[in-house]
Amino acid sequence: MARAPRIVAFLGTQTLGDFIMYHLTAASVARSTGGRLMVVYRRDRPYKDLLTLMNPHVAHRLILPDDPARVAPLDWFFGGGDAPATDWAREGFDNPDLFLTPTMLDMGRCLTPVPTLRLPxxxxxxxxxxxxxxxxxxxxxxxxxxxxxxxxxxxxxxxxxxxxxxxxxxxxxxxxxxxxxxxxxxxxxxxxxxxxxxxxxxxxxxxxxxxxxxxxxxxxxxxxxxxxxxxxxxxxxxxxxxxxxxxxxxxxxxxxxxxxxxxxxxxxxxxxxxxxxxxxxxxxxxxxxxxxxxxxxxxxxxxxxxxxxxxxxxxxxxxxxxxxxGDPPAEPQDTVPLPLPxxxxxxxxxxxxxxxxxxxx
CATH class of the missing domain: 3.40.50.2000 (Glycogen Phosphorylase B;)
Known part of the structure; x- marks a missing residue:
C-alpha cells in the first residue's frame, strides 16, 4: 500500500483572513491527495494556535518565534539531515513530497469543495x-x-x-x-x-x-x-x-x-x-x-x-x-496539478x- 503524501505548508502571513484561507487551501490539497499535512507559522498573533487546532487535516505544526529576523528554516525540509530530531522529522516531513509557499495558498487556488474549520x-x-x-x-x-x-x-x-x-x-x-x-x-x-x-x-x-x-x-x-x-x-x-x-x-x-x-x-x-x-x-x-x-x-x-x-x-x-x-465530501485525486489552478x-x-x-x- 502506497504511503500518504507528506505535505508541508508555510502559512507566512499575519492577518486573520489570510491565515484562515491559507489553512483552507493547504487542507484542500491534503484532503484531495489523501496526504498528511504539516504547517509552519510564526506565533505573532494570538489566534494562530487555535485556528491550527481547528484544521482537522493538520498532523504536525512547527511554530516559529515572533521574531521578524527569523524566517522559515527551509534547510530543514530538503531531506539533508539538518532538521531537529522531532516527531515530524522522524515521520519524514523533513523530506516532504510537496512544500506549499504562501503564494501557492491563495484562496483562489483552494481545491473545492472548500474544507471547513471546527472548534475542538x-x-x-x-x-x-x-x-x-x-x-x-x-x-x-x-x-x-x-x-x-x-x-x-x-x-x-x-x-x-x-x-x-x-x-x-x-x-x-x-x-x-x-x-x-x-x-x-x-x-x-x-x-x-x-x-x-x-x-x-x-x-x-x-x-x-x-x-x-x-x-x-x-x-x-x-x-x-x-x-x-x-x-x-x-x-x-x-x-x-x-x-x-x-x-x-x-x-x-x-x-x-x-x-x-x-x-x-x-x-x-x-x-x-x-x-x-x-x-x-x-x-x-x-x-x-x-x-x-x-x-x-x-x-x-x-x-x-x-x-x-x-x-x-x-x-x-x-x-x-x-x-x-465537518468537511463536505470530496473524491481523492491521484494527482494535483501544479501550479494549483x-x-x-x-x-x-x-x-x-x-x-x-x-x-x-
Missing part, C-alpha cells in the same frame, strides 16, 4: 456556558455582527475603504432584536466604537482575549452579517451562512453567501455593478482600487433588509444553530449578489 469538541461546553453567562439566551437564535474600523492595534495604518461607520448598522441591530425576534452578538476588539446598551445585544468586542468565545459564537449563529475583514473569512470557514456588506473584495465562498459591495462610483456619478468590478479585477482578495473612484457605504435600510433575507434563507430552529458537521471565488461559489444602491439592475 472539548472546548465547546465551556465556551457555551461563557456565552450564556454573557447574557445570550440559548433558546433564541442570534445574528453575529462585525464592523471593520481603523483602530485595530495590529494594523496601525488601517485607513482603507474597507472601514465602515458602526452607526449605520444600528438600525440593523434594532431590527433584528425588535422586529425579527433574534439576538445580536457583536464581534471585534476593544479598540472598536462602543455600541448602545440594548437588551438582546451582547458586545464581545470589549474582551481583551475574546477570540475563542467569538469563534464559538460565530459557529453557532444562525447567520452572520459582516464587513470586509478577517472575521468574515472565519464565518465562512466555519460554515456559518454569511453576508458580507460594504465589501471591497470577495471574502466569502459558501453557496448562498451574500455579497453586497460598497457603491464604487466614478467621477461622473456612475455606480459600477458587481460583474463589471469582477471583470476589472477589483474584487479579488488582492484588491486593486481604481483611480478616481469613490466608495459609498451601504444605506442603513439596505443593511436591515440583509437580515430579512438571511433569516428567510436559513433554517429555522428553537435556538442556536448546530455547528457545521487559480479561480476567482464566483467561479466556484454560487453567491447571492445584491447590487449597491444606484448600480445598474
Amino acid at each position: 469538541a472539548d472546548l465547546e461546553p465551556g465556551l457555551a456556558a461563557a456565552l450564556v453567562g454573557r447574557g445570550l439566551r440559548p433558546d433564541r437564535w442570534f445574528m453575529a455582527l462585525h464592523m471593520r474600523e481603523p483602530f485595530y492595534p495590529h494594523r496601525p495604518h488601517g485607513v482603507t475603504p474597507r472601514n465602515v461607520d458602526p452607526a449605520t448598522y444600528l438600525p440593523l441591530v434594532a431590527h433584528v432584536i425588535r422586529n425579527l425576534g433574534g439576538q445580536v452578538v457583536r464581534l471585534g476588539d476593544p479598540s472598536m466604537t462602543p455600541l448602545p446598551d440594548l437588551p438582546g445585544l451582547i458586545d464581545l468586542s470589549r474582551d481583551d482575549d475574546g477570540f475563542p468565545l467569538q469563534t464559538f459564537a460565530l459557529s453557532r449563529a444562525r447567520f452572520a452579517v459582516m464587513t470586509d475583514s478577517g472575521p468574515t473569512q472565519l464565518a465562512s470557514a466555519l460554515g456559518t451562512p454569511t453576508a458580507t456588506t460594504n465589501a471591497c473584495g470577495i471574502g466569502v465562498w459558501r453557496h448562498g453567501d451574500l455579497l453586497m459591495t460598497k457603491a464604487f462610483t466614478t467621477a461622473d456619478g456612475r455606480v459600477l455593478d458587481t460583474p463589471h468590478l469582477i471583470d476589472m479585477g477589483v474584487l479579488t482578495l488582492h484588491t486593486r482600487y481604481p483611480l478616481e473612484i469613490d466608495h459609498r457605504a451601504n444605506e442603513p435600510e439596505r443593511l436591515a433588509a440583509v437580515a430579512d433575507h438571511m433569516l428567510a434563507a436559513t433554517a429555522d430552529g428553537p435556538g442556536w444553530r448546530a455547528p457545521a458537521a 487559480w479561480r476567482h471565488i464566483p467561479q466556484f461559489a454560487d453567491l447571492t449578489v445584491w447590487e449597491p444602491a444606484g448600480a445598474p439592475p
